[in-house]
Amino acid sequence: MLLRSLAPVVTVMNNGPRKGGAKATLATLRSLPSLQTMYQVHRDLRGGPEFNTDDQYIANLEEKCAGNYIKCSVDASGRGYTISIPATGYSRTYQTRTQ
Helix, strand or coil, rough: HHHHHHHHHHHHHCCCEEEEECCHHHHHHHCCCEEEEEEECCCCCCCHHCCCCCCEEEEEECCCCCCCCCCCECCCCCCEEEEEEEECCCEEEEEECCC
């Protein structure tokens, strides 16, 4: 499977409140042993937890939202990167994999 070969540490889903992010897609992502965190631009209002990651990793929780975004900043050394949601103050740094 391609995703297992890529072994992502994080994913960022550019979805809307009623589009993108099928249950099967999220189930596949959750099954990846390498994945630490799944981010979403919007909470998917079509269903429950099978359509969404944890609230702290979602930039826009309401359908009529402020258009919050998810930001990725890469360290100048290339040794790490930070994913943040500026509107909520959330931020987490990850280490870049080395061979």
